[in-house]
Amino acid sequence: MTMHVKHFKQNMLVYGSDVYNWPEGVREAGLKALDRSPELQALLADEECFEKVLKMRKYEEPGIDLSGRIISATQHIKKKERSNPGGFFSELLREFSLPKPAFTAVFVSLIFALIVGFAMSFSNPSWHVSAEQYKTNLEEFLYYEGEVL
Numbered sequence: 001m002t003m004h005v006k007h008f009k010q011n012m013l014v015y016g017s018d019v020y021n022w023p024e025g026v027r028e029a030g031l032k033a034l035d036r037s038p039e040l041q042a043l044l045a046d047e048e049c050f051e052k053v054l055k056m057r058k059y060e061e062p063g064i065d066l067s068g069r070i071i072s073a074t075q076h077i078k079k080k081e082r083s084n085p086g087g088f089f090s091e092l093l094r095e096f097s098l099p100k101p102a103f104t105a106v107f108v109s110l111i112f113a114l115i116v117g118f119a120m121s122f123s124n125p126s127w128h129v130s131a132e133q134y135k136t137n138l139e140e141f142l143y144y145e146g147e148v149l
Contacts, residue, residue, distance in 0.1 A: 004033075005037070005039060005043075012044065017044055
């Protein structure tokens with residue numbers, strides 16, 4: 001059974017760069033493919049070098065004052081206070097960070113006009129029809145152009 005480059009790379013990632021520690025069925029095919037291909041030999045050398053670098057790296061203990069630094073850093077963060085509606089809206093506009101104040105004014109005025117329009121339409125609905133108007137509209141519908149439907 002021949003082993004392709006992709007399959008060899010997968011086995012190398014799963015089992016490591018030492019081909020002799022691979023499982024028996026995969027080891028034989030890996031050794032044969034390694035003997036035949038200089039590309040696989042170069043890949044294996046790179047992987048061995050990478051694993052040596054990983055093994056040489058040591059775990060660094062955190063400093064004694066690490067927890068103190070974390071706590072002191074969180075204490076310096078100010079909590080935002082919203083004491084008045086004007087401050088809230090100015091903070092809201094800063095949060096969206098529109099490019100120019102003129103655009104901000106236009107957007108705010110359009111939103112205000114939209115809200116006023118909704119309020120007006122819901123306060124004075126056009127679908128409210130009196131009984132007299134309903135009767136007149138029904139008669140006009142039934143006697144369309146002088147003919148009875």
